[in-house]
Amino acid sequence: MAHRTPLFERHRALGAAFTEFAGWEMPLHYAAGIVSEHLETRRRCGLFDISHMGRFRVTGPEALALLQRVLSNNAAALNPGEAQYTLLPDASGGALDDAYLYRLTAGEYLLVVNAANRERDLEHLQTAASDVPGVALADLTCETAMLSLQGPESRGILASRLGGGCLPEPFRNRLCAASWQGAPLWISRTGYTGEPIGFEIFCAPETALSLWDALAAAGAQPVGLGARDTLRLEAGLPLYGHELGLDPAGRPIPVFACPAARAAVSLSPLKGDFVGREPLTRQFEAWRRFLARDFARLEDLPRLIRPIALIDRGIARAGATVLRASQPAGWVTSGTMVPYWVTAGEGLASVQTGEKGMRAIGLALIDSDLEEGDEIEIDIRGRPARAVIVPCHLRNEAPPRAWPVLWPEGGAEPPAAPAGDPAARTAALVARAVENHRWRQQACINLIPSEQTPSRLVRLLSVTDPVGRYAEHKALKAFREADVFFYQGTAFIGEVERMLVDGLRRMFGCRNVEVRPISGQMANMAVYGALLDFLNRADRRREPRRLRAVLNHHIIRGGHLSAQPSGALKDFVMRESRRERPAALPFPVLPEDPFRIDLAATRELIAEARPELVILGRSLTIYREPVAEIRAALRETGVPAVLMYDAAHVLGLLGPSFQQPFAEGADILTGSTHKTFFGTQRGLVACDFPPRDPRYPLWEAIERRTFPGSLSNHHLGTLLGLLAATYEMERFGEAYRAAVIENAKAFAAALAACGLRVAGDPALSHTETHQVILLVGYARGPRIARRLEENHILLNFQAAPDEEGFTAAGALRMGVQEMTRFGMGPSDFAALAQLIADCILRKTPVGEEVKRLRRRFREMRYCFSGPEAEAWLERLRELT
Structure with a gap:
């Protein structure tokens, strides 16, 4: 009889269609279907039961020595609270399995392996451990449950249930201890979907159901194995038995053939000898030469796993032959039709629309000398279908979302340089420069803390003969x-x-x-x-x-x-x-x-x-x-x-x-x-x-x-x-410094009084410098910064210390130094705070009021002025 996870009855109640997988009865999909579950993960959040994965605890004084011998990565690199992708290599340089290693505490490791290989992996580890005294190896698969929460809203959903302070640091492969209703959990920033934001949760079986229900009630979409496979394929992640293990001809696939697996191999001298080190070293040397288009070591790495996209109609299925010039060049290892959200806009203005698309993509083990952009053919039931080798199917370096990369879109073409008469183009340039200058200097409140307007004296001196x-x-x-x-x-x-x-x-x-x-x-x-x-x-x-x-x-x-x-x-x-x-x-x-x-x-x-x-x-x-x-x-x-x-x-x-x-x-x-x-x-x-x-x-x-x-x-x-x-700083610096600090504190206090969340210690009025930091909500920083810019308030969005990157920024960074120099004081910054609050909290258009405010502050202070300074400026204008 197949194994069942602690959540089996919940899956049945949710209408799951089940499939047997590696001896486990697992949900293939729910009522929404694979396509919907895939898209919901990419748009919001997917919730996966992955309790079928094998989980081994490794402890004892020689635990690290064992792990260094049997795993390909450098287990010594892990501090407590960190994880790494790794492999169980074989003596030929292939993989017995791929795995994730978690260092829970100084002396306790957890190794997660594929369900299909659990028993074989355990036997392999036990055999290796028999030669290493002082190691305890325990199979915790049936004593624990494992959930995965993936997608742009996963962070918010998990924090809403556990509290934001219970999440790991915002770096990939970090983990921490937490609790749910008094029961202990381990939470890691890992996953198998390609999403930049995702968590895997380890808990006791009796805790899993209430935690699952709470996460689902908060908006997480239950996802089965079907969408888990399409998500990992789109992300280019390997599946054992497809991109790792044996190829269709029964030969071991070299570890370095797989892009993700290369990062899971350490050849550090400190690691010492380990299973497969010698062939893996040869593969690495071949790969290193491939980067320079040197294929002298082709016999060590004859084929590589590459992402492919179909040009012709059809679906590339695993096992299909790949052809180059009508000759066999490898096999498709994984392939299907994958859904995606159509995007609109450019750069940070990119958004997922409500329109869905489908594309035929795959991964293929093909001749190593084939290059990105090369066309190949896939034998689909005796019919050759054109395909192309692409760099990737998905990019995830712009959290909180992962973004599809479609062929043949590629990168955006730079805009063409304007043509026409050089004099006409120069006239247009001057007109635009004047317009920009007037906008920034006469209509905008400039709050970017890394900027400053130099005085007219400084500007004019800077364009003299030197x-x-x-x-x-x-x-x-x-x-x-x-x-x-x-x-x-x-x-x-x-x-x-x-x-x-x-x-x-x-x-x-x-x-x-x-x-x-x-x-x-x-x-x-x-x-x-x-x-x-x-x-x-x-x-x-x-x-x-x-x-x-x-x-x-x-x-x-x-x-x-x-x-x-x-x-x-x-x-x-x-x-x-x-x-x-x-x-x-x-x-x-x-x-x-x-x-x-x-x-x-x-x-x-x-x-x-x-x-x-x-x-x-x-x-x-x-x-x-x-x-x-x-x-x-x-x-x-x-x-x-x-x-x-x-x-x-x-x-x-x-x-x-x-x-x-x-x-x-x-x-x-x-x-x-x-x-x-x-x-x-x-x-x-x-x-x-x-x-x-x-x-x-x-x-x-x-x-x-x-x-x-x-x-x-x-x-x-x-x-x-x-x-x-510098002369201006000598003369006016003391008064300017005092005004900047006074204004920053007043500005911060006024923003807080308007209902905005201001970072920093309230006992210090939130700041001791020229900067004021607003916390506006996870990943909302870029959008709010654009809205403020449209209303002539210029600042910059910034990732807060608990956020994953600037595209996920939830903070706004402001500085009072430039507008202080133009004469704004505490009451003026209080008025500005109200305008900012209206724009952020109520989405009120405040652009005209901002321009009216700026009209009062166009003359620079804290600089030389009066008849003598005007005479200096006139002399400089005569030169320029």
């Missing part, structure tokens, strides 16, 4: 550190640069300032490169090593791209050998306030990881950075890390009333000069190392990494403008 000149220079020790310029006619700009450096030294209270970087990101990269140079200064003959570990703000928690291994940090940080990923460690945050660093946990992390660089500063910043506290933690733990403060957002706020990074313990200050600072769009690096300081060679390396390491021309026009902006 805008087209060069002034490369380098200090030479032979001339007692005198700067040597490599161009003539540079006396004026050389003086400008010296005066700028001197002014910024006084402003920040430090000895060393480098002003040549033309962006904050370039400034950061110069520091990273200089730090590598400094760390490797004892041996210039060997390949320089990278930073062993870096402590930073994660991008989802407001960190800037320039401090991420996916951004500017990428080429400067090592890959952590155990975890096989960049050794960039995010600051722990407080659960009750994820915008604030957890200092106690950070101290423990510093002591454990011993980073060589700690980067403070972020782009989502509502609190002062704990510079002094981090310096104390470094000192107490004896970690000689460089403490860097990227003050890009708050550079114009630095001072006694806000923060003084060098007095608080920072080694290096970087920043961009155009957010809260008054300047042109540039960057800078500062530090306070005297010549006798052992770290002074780091400063010299920063100078070298700036020029010639990062740039040649350092954009002299904006350099000149920055000097004028």
